[in-house]
Amino acid sequence: MRPRKRAQMSRISRMNQNNKPRKILVVDDDPIIRDMMVDILNLEGYTIDTARHGLEAMEILRGEESYLVFLDVMMPVLDGKEVCAILEAEPQLRNRHFIVLMSAVDKLAEVSSLIKNVDATMPKPFSVDDVVGIVLPYME
Numbered sequence: 137m138r139p140r141k142r143a144q145m146s147r148i149s150r151m152n153q154n155n156k157p158r159k160i161l162v163v164d165d166d167p168i169i170r171d172m173m174v175d176i177l178n179l180e181g182y183t184i185d186t187a188r189h190g191l192e193a194m195e196i197l198r199g200e201e202s203y204l205v206f207l208d209v210m211m212p213v214l215d216g217k218e219v220c221a222i223l224e225a226e227p228q229l230r231n232r233h234f235i236v237l238m239s240a241v242d243k244l245a246e247v248s249s250l251i252k253n254v255d256a257t258m259p260k261p262f263s264v265d266d267v268v269g270i271v272l273p274y275m276e
Contacts, residue, residue: 159183163193164208190214208237220253233274
């Protein structure tokens with residue numbers, strides 16, 4: 137990582153420490169993706185919860201207030217599309233922001249049907265700058 141980017145990340149981390157704690161839920165069946173997201177977001181000062189699939193995510197969302205949710209499209213048990221359908225039926229869960237994680241193989245048509253329930257999409261693989269850049273507008 138270039139020193140300038142690292143300094144920029146440190147500045148963002150300090151800004152986050154001045155505000156109330158902000159929770160993010162990362163929902164992905166790939167442990168490598170989850171761990172990378174947790175590492176990046178922890179450096180930024182966020183509190184992170186993780187889920188391996190949509191069913192775990194729904195349990196967390198119903199019990200806690202995660203302000204921002206990263207949601208993978210393709211997962212076992214309950215996938216991203218099914219989670220979005222549940223969100224549509226449960227208005228108390230709609231006060232959160234959702235970012236859908238898309239791999240290159242995810243079908244655009246399938247993902248576009250989710251767009252009405254999500255705030256943004258982020259491609260996989262992603263960079264540190266991708267994650268930091270997409271989170272900031274929702275956490276200010």
